[in-house]
Amino acid sequence: MIDTNTIAAAKFYRLIREFVATIQPWDTRAVYYDVKPDEVRDLTLVSKRVYGNRDESLAVMASAGLNHIDQELKQGRMVLPNSTTLYQLKRQSGFESVADLRENFKPVWAE
DSSP, X not given: OOOSSTTHHHXXXXXXXXHHHHOOTTOTTEEEEXXXXXXXXXXXXXXXXXXXXXXXXXXXXXXXXXXXXXXXOOSEEEEEEOHHHHHHHHHHHTOOOOGGGEETTEETTOO
């Protein structure tokens, strides 16, 4: 589906990458997650276990530095934004991944 803001997903990806690259180990805005063997080919499973839904696979992909959805995750510890930070990054970028929060090709919260 084409978004009315065509660069929103790219901006979201970039913001996640910047977050992961600059976060300090003691910062509570981050979640540290150990990728399990059953998740290396399923980004949606990491999303489900970290955020409680399978809609945040782009956030998982960006956090892992993957270029495409079919690329395998490496087992080991990864850094992701916590739910509050993820929400803030979505607002900042204008991107929404949850289908129930989208209408007419844009986030329902968009101005």
